[in-house]
Amino acid sequence: MGGFTRRQFLKIGGAAAGAAALGGGLTTRWFGLDGDPVDDPGTDGDRVVPSFCELCFWKCGILAHVKDGRVTKITGNPAHPLSRGRLCPRGTGGIGLLYDPDRLKKPMIRREKRGQQEFQEVSWEAALDYTAEAMLRIREKHGPEAMALYSHGYGGSWFKHLLKAYGSANIAAPSYAQCRGPREVAFQLTFGSTVGSPENLDLDHSRAIALIGSHLGENMHNTQVQDFSRAIDRGASLIVVDPRYSTAAGKARWWLPIKPGTDLALLLAWMHVLIEEGLYDRDYVEKYTVGFDRLKAHVADKTPEWAFTRTTIRPEVIVETARALGGARPAALVHPGRHVVWYGDDTQRSRAIAILNALLGSWGRKGGFFIPQALSLPSYPYTKYAYHPKAPPDAPKNSVYPLADEVLASGLCMASIPGTAAYDVKGWLVYGTNLIQALPQPDVVQKAIQALDFIAVVDVLPMEIVGWADVVLPEATYLERCDEIDAPPWREPFAAVRQPVVEPMYDSKPGWWIARELALRLGLKDYFPWKDSVEYAMHRVHGAGLSCDEMRRTGVIRGPRVPVYFEDGLEPSFATPSGKIEIWSQRMEEAGIGGLPDYTPPEEPPPGMFRLLFGRAPMHTFGRTSNNRFLASVERGNELWLNARIATELGLRSGEMVVCVNQDGVRSEPLPLKATERIRPDCVYLVHGYGHDAKGLSFARGRGASDSRLVTRVRVDPAMGGTGMNVNFVRVERAA
Amino acid sequence: MTPRYAMVVDTRRCVACKACVLACKAENQVPDGFCRDWLVEEVRGRFPNLSAENRSERCNHCGHPPCVSACPTGASHVAEGGVVLVTHHKCTGCKACIAACPYDSRYVHPEGHVDKCTFCLHRVQEGRQPACVEVCPTECLHFGDLSDPDSEVSRLLATRTWKVLHPETGCEPNVYFLK
Numbered sequence: 025m026g027g028f029t030r031r032q033f034l035k036i037g038g039a040a041a042g043a044a045a046l047g048g049g050l051t052t053r054w055f056g057l058d059g060d061p062v063d064d065p066g067t068d069g070d071r072v073v074p075s076f077c078e079l080c081f082w083k084c085g086i087l088a089h090v091k092d093g094r095v096t097k098i099t100g101n102p103a104h105p106l107s108r109g110r111l112c113p114r115g116t117g118g119i120g121l122l123y124d125p126d127r128l129k130k131p132m133i134r135r136e137k138r139g140q141q142e143f144q145e146v147s148w149e150a151a152l153d154y155t156a157e158a159m160l161r162i163r164e165k166h167g168p169e170a171m172a173l174y175s176h177g178y179g180g181s182w183f184k185h186l187l188k189a190y191g192s193a194n195i196a197a198p199s200y201a202q203c204r205g206p207r208e209v210a211f212q213l214t215f216g217s218t219v220g221s222p223e224n225l226d227l228d229h230s231r232a233i234a235l236i237g238s239h240l241g242e243n244m245h246n247t248q249v250q251d252f253s254r255a256i257d258r259g260a261s262l263i264v265v266d267p268r269y270s271t272a273a274g275k276a277r278w279w280l281p282i283k284p285g286t287d288l289a290l291l292l293a294w295m296h297v298l299i300e301e302g303l304y305d306r307d308y309v310e311k312y313t314v315g316f317d318r319l320k321a322h323v324a325d326k327t328p329e330w331a332f333t334r335t336t337i338r339p340e341v342i343v344e345t346a347r348a349l350g351g352a353r354p355a356a357l358v359h360p361g362r363h364v365v366w367y368g369d370d371t372q373r374s375r376a377i378a379i380l381n382a383l384l385g386s387w388g389r390k391g392g393f394f395i396p397q398a399l400s401l402p403s404y405p406y407t408k409y410a411y412h413p414k415a416p417p418d419a420p421k422n423s424v425y426p427l428a429d430e431v432l433a434s435g436l437c438m439a440s441i442p443g444t445a446a447y448d449v450k451g452w453l454v455y456g457t458n459l460i461q462a463l464p465q466p467d468v469v470q471k472a473i474q475a476l477d478f479i480a481v482v483d484v485l486p487m488e489i490v491g492w493a494d495v496v497l498p499e500a501t502y503l504e505r506c507d508e509i510d511a512p513p514w515r516e517p518f519a520a521v522r523q524p525v526v527e528p529m530y531d532s533k534p535g536w537w538i539a540r541e542l543a544l545r546l547g548l549k550d551y552f553p554w555k556d557s558v559e560y561a562m563h564r565v566h567g568a569g570l571s572c573d574e575m576r577r578t579g580v581i582r583g584p585r586v587p588v589y590f591e592d593g594l595e596p597s598f599a600t601p602s603g604k605i606e607i608w609s610q611r612m613e614e615a616g617i618g619g620l621p622d623y624t625p626p627e628e629p630p631p632g633m634f635r636l637l638f639g640r641a642p643m644h645t646f647g648r649t650s651n652n653r654f655l656a657s658v659e660r661g662n663e664l665w666l667n668a669r670i671a672t673e674l675g676l677r678s679g680e681m682v683v684c685v686n687q688d689g690v691r692s693e694p695l696p697l698k699a700t701e702r703i704r705p706d707c708v709y710l711v712h713g714y715g716h717d718a719k720g721l722s723f724a725r726g727r728g729a730s731d732s733r734l735v736t737r738v739r740v741d742p743a744m745g746g747t748g749m750n751v752n753f754v755r756v757e758r759a760a
Numbered sequence: 761m762t763p764r765y766a767m768v769v770d771t772r773r774c775v776a777c778k779a780c781v782l783a784c785k786a787e788n789q790v791p792d793g794f795c796r797d798w799l800v801e802e803v804r805g806r807f808p809n810l811s812a813e814n815r816s817e818r819c820n821h822c823g824h825p826p827c828v829s830a831c832p833t834g835a836s837h838v839a840e841g842g843v844v845l846v847t848h849h850k851c852t853g854c855k856a857c858i859a860a861c862p863y864d865s866r867y868v869h870p871e872g873h874v875d876k877c878t879f880c881l882h883r884v885q886e887g888r889q890p891a892c893v894e895v896c897p898t899e900c901l902h903f904g905d906l907s908d909p910d911s912e913v914s915r916l917l918a919t920r921t922w923k924v925l926h927p928e929t930g931c932e933p934n935v936y937f938l939k
Contacts, residue, residue: 060837060839060845060847060850061847061876062839062845062878062881062882063848063882064880064882065788067786067787067788067789096786097783097786097787099783099894099895101895109894109896110779110894110896110899111779111895111897112777112779112897113777113778113779113781113782115779116779116782116783116786116895117782119786148901158803161820166843194843240775241775241776241777241898242775242777244775244777244779244897246897249777249897249898250774250897250898250899252898252900253775253898253899253900254771256772256773256900257770257773259774269803269807269808269810269812271775271776271801271812271814273810273812274811274812274813274814275772275775275797275812279808279810281807281808308864335913348787361908464778468841491921570762594766628871641779642775642776642777642778642779643777643782653792654782654785654786657782657785657795658778658781658782658795658799661777667806667807668807690863700803701803701804701805701806701807701810702807702810703807705807
């Protein structure tokens with residue numbers, strides 16, 4: 025090393041003297057006289073591009089740092105109201121997706137039987153021609169409605185538009201019938217509005233929060249976790265109802281380790297206490313609701329003692345927690361959850377949650393549910409859809425799910441098995457959703473796929489579903505493309521742009537381009553008049569009177585703050601048939617399900633078996649991120665949670681490899697056992713999204729076990745067709 | 761006043777999501793298989809009477825750093841604000857510091873030198889927060905100067921119950937955990 029100047033010497037000496045004064049009595053050697061630079065790892069970008077994330081569906085604002093053409097890191101965009109400069113682990117992990125060596129690199133056409141994962145690389149020209157010809161054949165032979173689109177992720181908008189232009193309304197996402205559907209229906213019926221996504225929860229200001237199976241913290245919805253944490257910091261009373269001692273339960277004043285499948289009994293007992301003790305919001309209920317008297321009679325005998333024998337939650341705890349909620353109202357909320365397809369009576373359970381919130385007077389109130397506001401952006405003008413599509417065939421023949429308000433992914437899958445529904449689905453276009461893991465009953469899914477005339481998959485990674493495709497269209501990642509503007513209803517209106525950070529790698533193409541090229545080949549050019557997605561997005565921004573320059577520079581434009589609570593002068597209104605909050609629902613009554621939620625006991629696990637429960641880990645979004653090496657660097661694959669006492673009885677030890685065998689004899693992949701005090705003795709738990717077997721996922725393949733494989737049974741919600749999945753039982757065996 | 765940098769971790773707010781670990785890895789180009797910060801989820805009790813504590817842990821930038829005393833080459837040293845750093849070119853990778861550290865916060869970088877948390881001093885010198893603090897979605901990490909009684913970290917320690925890890929070693933650690 026070269027020498028140091030006198031000036032540097034003085035600086036070092038000064039620092040050392042200060043440190044020595046603090047440290048006291050240490051030797052002097054530790055300040056290193058030949059210069060100790062503070063290393064800068066140099067990950068700040070030469071360019072910083074604001075955009076929004078696609079590692080999950082929350083769409084947080086990000087800043088992508090680019091140096092020498094490479095994305096070095098992704099940080100939160102402080103200007104974006106969903107990230108506020110902070111990110112969940114996945115947000116940072118976008119680099120692991122962009123630079124995943126397993127990415128789909130070239131368009132491919134199938135060579136062997138479907139599912140064999142044998143492909144030939146082809147040109148885009150050839151892949152697009154092949155796809156368009158197959159779609160034209162289907163339209164000619166069976167009509168456009170025989171083509172279905174499954175879509176998950178924000179780039180799917182281009183393909184939804186394409187399918188509508190083509191003439192089909194059969195557009196579905198597993199995020200409805202396999203996830204949040206019952207909740208949407210229940211809140212729509214009760215309040216005339218869904219909770220949306222991001223949900224309109226005002227957790228930030230809540231003074232009492234009840235989570236029913238929601239494992240916030242393991243379930244990382246960035247803004248929601250931020251708000252949740254602030255509520256904890258402010259001393260909100262937290263009630264966590266979960267058979268498992270979740271991360272959230274670890275923060276709770278009350279953990280209610282409820283018997284799985286009995287939540288509705290607890291919810292009814294809470295209503296009973298709120299009404300009996302006069303803790304509900306009388307004014308609010310009188311002014312804004314219908315059906316309260318019926319509810320009062322309905323829950324008159326749903327005492328805490330009654331609920332205790334069903335839920336195993338002690339009566340005094342039920343009373344205490346009901347009082348905590350009632351005492352904090354209206355800044356109290358019972359969280360509606362997100363993945364709520366559990367037992368087949370999920371619309372009823374979600375209705376009970378909605379009704380409780382009505383009793384607490386929390387809808388439209390600070391600390392409850394705010395009334396979200398959105399920026400309105402005019403659409404890009406294009407030719408009107410000229411079709412009158414047939415109703416989706418997503419229920420079994422001659423039956424109907426009377427309250428479904430979106431198309432059922434599971435239903436379209438069933439309809440692909442010839443003769444089972446009103447008409448057959450013959451072709452699938454799959455965008456960004458790994459149906460093999462996202463849909464239950466894998467054997468049904470495979471049977472459906474084998475019966476198809478055609479299946480094309482647009483994806484970034486070679487997920488399992490890709491292995492079943494006739495044509496594979498490799499999409500560029502969210503960091504390489506521009507998509508639709510995001511302007512969801514929220515606490516404050518805003519609009520955000522996704523902009524390309526770097527050029528698409530390999531021979532991948534952005535979704536908007538793929539959809540447009542298909543449209544050109546399908547004779548649907550007039551529906552895609554834009555030059556590219558940037559022109560499309562900026563046209564909408566400009567049309568709304570917003571600055572395109574500002575949008576590009578900051579990634580987000582925030583609208584003026586508007587009232588979001590009734591107490592701030594927002595006029596209460598409810599888009600229900602009665603114009604009021606419907607505690608008693610005529611539509612549920614007419615559908616034969618019951619105007620008020622009723623408890624039905626769950627099936628008991630057979631002797632020696634445990635109810636299979638699954639959930640999420642904070643660094644993963646379903647199975648979509650399990651090949652992300654960067655994210656996986658902070659986890660060790662999934663484990664099977666089993667009650668410690670039961671494990672001892674079975675002679676199993678933590679860490680040893682076990683398999684689950686379900687009621688139909690289906691065996692899981694081996695996974696390590698986690699013998700723990702953190703779960704009830706009657707159920708087991710694992711994180712969803714592992715146990716991949718796709719050849720191309722060189723990292724995720726063979727890691728952990730897949731819960732989806734074990735979900736061979738579902739209980740379908742008669743209200744809206746959701747597939748209740750927590751109805752499978754497993755026994756646990758030492759792996760051979 | 762010479763600054764005395766410290767970190768305060770609010771265990772009540774932390775959800776152990778590991779965003780801090782990944783943000784650090786990206787910011788500091790931490791090689792595969794290593795990390796400079798990590799999560800400890802401690803659950804105590806028997807079903808159903810349990811309690812939990814989540815801690816985002818890292819180098820404690822001790823007031824009496826045994827790693828610095830143990831370092832034969834002077835690579836491990838105390839820099840501005842009491843931050844303990846390792847000068848890469850002076851480090852021979854002898855691991856004496858790793859043996860001396862009660863917190864297991866150091867590892868040998870594949871390039872041969874020892875590596876650890878720097879409190880992101882390169883950012884702090886520019887007036888920015890460490891990467892882990894900036895990213896944390898629960899705002900459970902607080903970084904600042906303990907020599908300033910009005911700093912956030914000073915106020916948190918003055919008003920909340922806290923602990924440090926292994927106080928018995930006499931290292932005077934500077935990562936504090938709020939209960």
